[in-house]
Amino acid sequence: MVTYFFTEAGVVKAVDGVSFSIDEGESVGLVGESGSGKTVTALTILGIVQKPGRIVSGQILYRGQNILQLNQEESRKIRGRKIGMVFQDPNSSLDPLYSVGDQLMEVVRVHSKLTKEEARKKALSLLELVKISEPEARLRAYPFELSGGMKQRVAIARALAGEPEVLIADEPTTNLDVTIQAQVLELLRGLQKELGMTLILITHDMGIIAEMTTRIVVLYAGRVAEVASTKDLYKVPRHPYTYALLKAVPRIDARKQLVPIAGNIPNLITPPTGCRYHPRCPYATQECTDVIPPLEAAGEGRLVSCHHWKELATKKELTFA
Amino acid sequence: MSGQQAPVKPPTRRRSASQWAVAWRRFRRNKAALAGLVIVGFFAFLGVFGSTIAPYPARDPVCFYTGCTSLGPFVNWSHPLGTEPAGYDIYSEILQSAKNDLYVGLGATLISLGIGVSVGALAGYRKGTSAALLLGISQIFFVLPALVIILLFARIFVTLVAVGLGLTLIMLILGLFGWPGIAFVVRGEVIRLRELEFVQAERAIGASNTRILYRHIVPNILSPIIVFATLTIAANILTEVAISFLGFGDPNTATWGLLIQEGFQYPNYWWIAVFPGLAVVFSVLGFNILGDGLSDAFNPRLRE
Amino acid sequence: MAGLLSYVIRRLLFVIPVFIAVSILTFIIANAAGSPIDIIRHAIQRITPSQLAALQSFYHLNQPITVRYFIWLNDFLHGNLGQSLYGGSVSAQMLPWVSTTLELQLVSLALSLGIGIPIGLYSAKHQYSKTDVAVTTASIFGYSTPVFLIGIFLIIVFSIDLHWLPGNGAVSPYAPYWWGSVFADQVAHIILPATALTLVSIAVYVRLIRANVLEVLRQDYILAARASGLREWSITYKHALKNAITPVVTVVGLTVASFLAGAPATETTFGWPGLGFRFVTAALNLDLPVVQGITMVITIVALVFILVTDLAYAFLDPRVRLS
Numbered sequence: 001m002v003t004y005f006f007t008e009a010g011v012v013k014a015v016d017g018v019s020f021s022i023d024e025g026e027s028v029g030l031v032g033e034s035g036s037g038k039t040v041t042a043l044t045i046l047g048i049v050q051k052p053g054r055i056v057s058g059q060i061l062y063r064g065q066n067i068l069q070l071n072q073e074e075s076r077k078i079r080g081r082k083i084g085m086v087f088q089d090p091n092s093s094l095d096p097l098y099s100v101g102d103q104l105m106e107v108v109r110v111h112s113k114l115t116k117e118e119a120r121k122k123a124l125s126l127l128e129l130v131k132i133s134e135p136e137a138r139l140r141a142y143p144f145e146l147s148g149g150m151k152q153r154v155a156i157a158r159a160l161a162g163e164p165e166v167l168i169a170d171e172p173t174t175n176l177d178v179t180i181q182a183q184v185l186e187l188l189r190g191l192q193k194e195l196g197m198t199l200i201l202i203t204h205d206m207g208i209i210a211e212m213t214t215r216i217v218v219l220y221a222g223r224v225a226e227v228a229s230t231k232d233l234y235k236v237p238r239h240p241y242t243y244a245l246l247k248a249v250p251r252i253d254a255r256k257q258l259v260p261i262a263g264n265i266p267n268l269i270t271p272p273t274g275c276r277y278h279p280r281c282p283y284a285t286q287e288c289t290d291v292i293p294p295l296e297a298a299g300e301g302r303l304v305s306c307h308h309w310k311e312l313a314t315k316k317e318l319t320f321a
Numbered sequence: 322m323s324g325q326q327a328p329v330k331p332p333t334r335r336r337s338a339s340q341w342a343v344a345w346r347r348f349r350r351n352k353a354a355l356a357g358l359v360i361v362g363f364f365a366f367l368g369v370f371g372s373t374i375a376p377y378p379a380r381d382p383v384c385f386y387t388g389c390t391s392l393g394p395f396v397n398w399s400h401p402l403g404t405e406p407a408g409y410d411i412y413s414e415i416l417q418s419a420k421n422d423l424y425v426g427l428g429a430t431l432i433s434l435g436i437g438v439s440v441g442a443l444a445g446y447r448k449g450t451s452a453a454l455l456l457g458i459s460q461i462f463f464v465l466p467a468l469v470i471i472l473l474f475a476r477i478f479v480t481l482v483a484v485g486l487g488l489t490l491i492m493l494i495l496g497l498f499g500w501p502g503i504a505f506v507v508r509g510e511v512i513r514l515r516e517l518e519f520v521q522a523e524r525a526i527g528a529s530n531t532r533i534l535y536r537h538i539v540p541n542i543l544s545p546i547i548v549f550a551t552l553t554i555a556a557n558i559l560t561e562v563a564i565s566f567l568g569f570g571d572p573n574t575a576t577w578g579l580l581i582q583e584g585f586q587y588p589n590y591w592w593i594a595v596f597p598g599l600a601v602v603f604s605v606l607g608f609n610i611l612g613d614g615l616s617d618a619f620n621p622r623l624r625e
Numbered sequence: 626m627a628g629l630l631s632y633v634i635r636r637l638l639f640v641i642p643v644f645i646a647v648s649i650l651t652f653i654i655a656n657a658a659g660s661p662i663d664i665i666r667h668a669i670q671r672i673t674p675s676q677l678a679a680l681q682s683f684y685h686l687n688q689p690i691t692v693r694y695f696i697w698l699n700d701f702l703h704g705n706l707g708q709s710l711y712g713g714s715v716s717a718q719m720l721p722w723v724s725t726t727l728e729l730q731l732v733s734l735a736l737s738l739g740i741g742i743p744i745g746l747y748s749a750k751h752q753y754s755k756t757d758v759a760v761t762t763a764s765i766f767g768y769s770t771p772v773f774l775i776g777i778f779l780i781i782v783f784s785i786d787l788h789w790l791p792g793n794g795a796v797s798p799y800a801p802y803w804w805g806s807v808f809a810d811q812v813a814h815i816i817l818p819a820t821a822l823t824l825v826s827i828a829v830y831v832r833l834i835r836a837n838v839l840e841v842l843r844q845d846y847i848l849a850a851r852a853s854g855l856r857e858w859s860i861t862y863k864h865a866l867k868n869a870i871t872p873v874v875t876v877v878g879l880t881v882a883s884f885l886a887g888a889p890a891t892e893t894t895f896g897w898p899g900l901g902f903r904f905v906t907a908a909l910n911l912d913l914p915v916v917q918g919i920t921m922v923i924t925i926v927a928l929v930f931i932l933v934t935d936l937a938y939a940f941l942d943p944r945v946r947l948s
Contacts, residue, residue: 009350048851051752052841080854087852092845095864097871106863107853142943155849162854169769192929461643464925464931466886469904473654473916476908559771563890566773568903581774585894588781598774606769608943613765 001058003037003044013039014053016222019295020303024165027192027199029213029230031206031245035265037222038202039088042168045200046083047075062118080162081111088171090151094143098136100127100154101139107161126157131187149180153187162193167191173208185212207246210234215301218242221266221276224295227303236318238304240281243318275307283317285306331396344544344618354614360607365414375416379575382408392591403592405583411592415600418575422604425492426558430550432496437503438546444504445511446538456508463501468560471498475569487571491564495557501547510542544619551612555605562601577601636935640928647924648701652694655913692859697917706918711910715918718903721884723922725795726892726899732819737826738877744827745834746866752839760831767828775823776894783817790817793896818895826880833876837869844868871941878934882927 002017005012015037022028030038043049045060047068059066067078087093095103104123104208108114120139128136130153143151152172159167169188173181189212192199201212209216209230216233218225220240226239237243244261263280266272271278278288287307298304298313312318348354367374376399377383384390384400385408394403394411402411444455474494514621515538564570565578572579584594685693700707706715748760784792791803791814803811841847842865852861888901896902900919907915 043848048848050848076854076856077856079852085849085852087845087849089845093849095846095850095868098864106855106859110853110859112856158849158853246699278707278925294897345858392923450912457639457642460639461646464643464928465647465650466883466927468652468883468889469886469920469923470654472889472908473651473920476911477654477657559769562771563773566771567890567893568909579809582778585777588785590780594774594777594781597912598771598777602766602770606765609765609769 001041001044001057002056002058003040003049004052004056005053007052012268013271014222014268015044016271018219018222018224019223020217020227022166022198022200024198026215027129027201027213029209029216030200030202030219031204031209031216032219033204033265035221035268036219038204038219039170040222041219042085042170042200042202044170046079046085048079071140077111080107080159080164082164083166083168084162084164085168086152086155086159086161086170086172089175090148090155091175093144093155093159096143097227098142099139100141100143100146104139104154104158104161107158111162118312123157123161126161127154129191130154130157132157148176149184152176152180152184156184156191158188160190160195164197166200167203168200170202171204172201174203174205181208188212206245218245221271222268223276223305224303225277225305227301228298229294229301232299232302234312238298238302238309238313238318240283240312240318241277244280246320275305348614351443351614351617353610354618357607357610357612357614360603361611364419364423364604364607367419369420371416371419375413377410377413377476379414379417380409380573381413383410383413383490384408391587391590394596403590404595405590405593406587407583409583411580411596414575414580415577415597418577418580419600419604420595421488421574421576422561422578422601423557425488425495425561426554428489428492429495429499429557429561432493433553434546434550436496437500438507438542440500440506441507442511442538442542445508446515455478455504459501459504459508462498463505465498467498468563471495471560472564472567472569475564486589488574488576491561491570495560499557501554503546503553506545506549507542510545511538514538514541544615548616548619550614551608551615555608555612558601558605558608633932633936633941636932640932643928644924648698648921649694651917651920652697655917656690656693667774675947701918701921706921707914709907709915711912713857715915719918719922722898722900722903722919722926723926726885726888726901728795729815729818729822729892729897729899730881730888732815733822733826734877734880736819736823740823740826741830742834745831746838746861747778748831749835749838749842750861761835764831764835768832770825770913771890772821773894774888775810775824776818776891779817779821780894792817795897795899818891818897821895822891830873830876833873834869837872838865841865841868862942867941871938874937874941875934878930878937882930882934884930885923 001015002013003015005014018037018041020028030040030041040049040053043053044055044058047055047060049055055068058068060068062078062082067075070078094100098106101120101123104126104150105116105119108119108122109116112119122124123139124135127138132138132150132153138146138150138154143154146154156169156172160268167188172188173184176184183210188199188201191197199212201209203209213230215227216228217227218233218239220241225241226233226237228238234246235240237246241261244259247259248261250258261280266276266279272289274290275281275288275293276282278284281288286309291307293305293307295303297304298309324459372379384392384404389397389400389404390408391406392400392404395401396403400410400412402415404410440455440459444452444459447455471491471494475491478490524614561570562578562581565576566582566585567578568582570576570578577600580597580600581594584590584592584597587593671773685696688696691700697707704716706719708717709718744760748757751757780792783790791797795811795814797803797810797814804810847860847865849866855864882889885900888897888899889905890901891897892899893905900923904916904919906912907919
């Protein structure tokens with residue numbers, strides 16, 4: 001998929017050729033720094049990229065059907081009903097003028113033919129599903145009366161109101177207190193098991209990804225750097241960027257100091273040529289500046305986009321000692 | 322790769338831009354905002370040099386003596402915009418009036434700023450009864466039917482009591498009633514800023530309140546003040562023109578409002594009202610566009 | 626509901642000092658012109674001493690000014706707004722003046738909201754389109770133009786040149802009536818002044834709505850609503866417009882509050898015999914009781930409507946009620 005933002009300052013190539021596939025019931029992590037294109041990828045999947053952004057090309061194959069080709073009405077029916085999304089900031093993702101119950105019922109009723117009373121019962125059960133305290137009272141409450149953690153639970157409940165098969169969670173815990181973070185993640189994990197949902201978890205936090213996912217897609221500057229199972233990725237990263245990310249996070253099997261990644265995230269209007277990571281990569285060569293590295297298979301269910309991954313793997317450069 | 326690593330490129334350092342430089346860059350790209358700046362500049366020029374450029378002195382019934390009264394526009398090039406039955410040359414009068422209308426508009430705004438910023442900053446920075454009192458006074462002034470009181474005041478004082486001070490009095494009274502708006506804005510910003518951490522940090526190291534107020538808070542409230550000031554100038558010009566038009570202004574001073582009133586008395590000589598009217602519209606337009614442009618430059622609303 | 630009640634009471638308590646402040650201000654300014662006697666003398670050259678004495682006691686001129694203020698205030702609170710210096714009770718004429726102004730203002734308000742809100746909404750939803758650019762440009766010109774200037778232009782073109790519509794007054798005082806009947810005559814008379822007012826108001830509302838809707842459309846909850854699969858019209862009206870409209874309510878409320886106060890220039894241009902026109906005439910003629918009376922009436926009506934606006938706002942936005 002390719003999604004650009006056509007701004008006055010120039011064309012921001014937010015997502016420039018991102019491709020990956022997800023199996024049903026999987027829990028996939030989408031990881032990268034801010035500006036890597038994670039959120040835009042999620043919006044592209046749902047087809048809700050707003051001006052000045054535009055989906056330039058690509059397909060989203062949902063059970064074999066390209067949902068980007070659907071007309072407005074049909075793609076609307078997918079949103080919320082097949083694919084749901086939870087946003088990062090619970091303080092702004094709920095409409096401040098409507099009660100919790102109203103907002104839940106609204107989504108329930110747009111995807112089903114329930115009466116008002118039935119929808120209300122469903123809303124209540126949704127609140128119970130997300131384990132919010134005093135659900136009856138919360139139905140009548142307004143968003144500003146709730147704490148951050150409660151609001152996020154409501155947001156999750158709303159995302160689940162249409163009974164989707166896929167849930168995209170965009171940094172669901174970043175804006176919450178650390179203690180609440182654990183609870184919400186716990187909730188998501190539980191829900192995924194209970195409902196057999198497919199979960200796409202977007203985050204920049206390597207610690208969260210490790211707990212919550214079985215497979216990880218690493219994004220850098222709008223392109224895929226690496227795809228691997230969580231275990232493989234953490235044990236043996238194949239892309240220098242992944243390696244750098246992991247080195248910046250405390251881990252129990254490494255004795256060395258934490259190393260922040262040198263350099264800044266690239267300007268997406270005039271991104272680096274060739275491999276977008278080359279300005280910050282200690283292993284970069286001329287080829288990296290000239291040619292975009294292809295995303296190629298690197299073992300069982302693994303993909304890497306780096307010209308030198310084979311050499312680095314053989315030389316065991318990307319290890320934690 | 323045979324063991325040889327490419328030299329690590331030093332991270333590119335972006336020149337850290339002050340918020341003013343960033344805003345200026347954004348402003349420059351906004352074509353409408355630049356147009357506003359040009360228009361305002363043009364009228365500022367007229368304000369300063371209008372009297373010098375004008376071919377005849379203010380309120381000079383030149384055609385009364387030379388017999389070119391009630392001339393239409395674009396006919397006689399020494400009276401390009403026409404003349405009035407009383408003999409005034411429209412082009413000249415418009416130029417002579419510019420400085421007066423702008424004087425009132427700008428002066429009133431400065432007065433409102435002075436009062437409004439002080440009251441607003443104090444009301445926002447202090448807590449307790451003094452703050453509540455200041456807020457209350459702001460609300461009272463906000464709710465007063467300003468135009469009516471201004472008209473009454475103008476009628477009594479400008480034409481009866483203090484003849485000759487005309488425009489200055491109007492400027493004073495406009496300024497005296499126009500400050501609540503900016504006071505509310507400033508108060509809101511100050512309240513927001515004083516709770517920020519850097520202010521708490523300053524207090525922790527023992528900085529005095531005045532130092533905090535002037536070195537830290539004031540620079541951050543400058544941008545909404547500038548925007549508000551520009552838009553207020555536009556509004557004040559409109560109000561002043563209305564006051565003069567209704568006959569409550571100083572009858573001996575040339576103002577666009579007075580010209581429009583004279584034009585209204587002779588609706589068949591449309592040029593008498595229309596050309597001064599256009600001067601009003603474009604000067605106000607200039608300030609409004611400039612204000613909008615500044616607002617956009619300071620607060621970008623584009624999503625990443 | 627208790628929250629709402631205490632809110633109302635708090636607002637009411639605020640109203641009283643405003644009223645007092647305005648009354649004092651008005652009284653002082655009005656009396657700075659000189660005593661009513663001098664003014665009357667100006668108009669009527671010869672006054673007999675007994676008339677003079679009667680006038681003096683009627684206007685309590687032998688009392689200090691503070692006492693005169695309280696006498697006036699007391700009268701006012703009892704509904705007695707005094708006598709016009711040119712004859713006639715002020716309070717008796719107040720109601721027809723007020724309703725004449727209201728007629729013009731309400732027609733304008735309805736038209737400008739009815740036309741302005743849809744245009745602003747459309748413009749915001751199609752930002753940067755040619756229509757949006759045209760609308761934004763027109764609206765900036767609109768609110769940069771004095772209403773009376775548009776009025777003059779309309780009068781010149783439609784009344785004097787084309788003679789299609791009357792440009793003065795609210796009704797024809799005698800036959801022949803415009804367009805056949807007395808009612809049609811009134812309709813004909815209101816068209817030009819209402820148009821002038823409406824054009825400027827539309828510009829103001831379009832700009833306001835457009836800015837607010839644009840702001841709201843950037844919010845996460847709109848994106849979240851879309852991600853939940855809600856219908857487009859539902860997103861536009863139930864969520865975007867409702868959130869964008871609350872500040873507009875404040876502006877409309879303030880506009881209504883200044884209905885009576887904001888009309889002088891327009892009414893004078895069209896000779897529309899409402900409160901603004903009467904105020905201007907009275908002020909120019911130094912008919913001080915009328916001027917004082919009108920100022921106070923305008924203030925009271927303004928305060929009432931500000932209160933109503935606050936209540937409407939509290940009704941629409943739950944966050945205000947419970948703070």
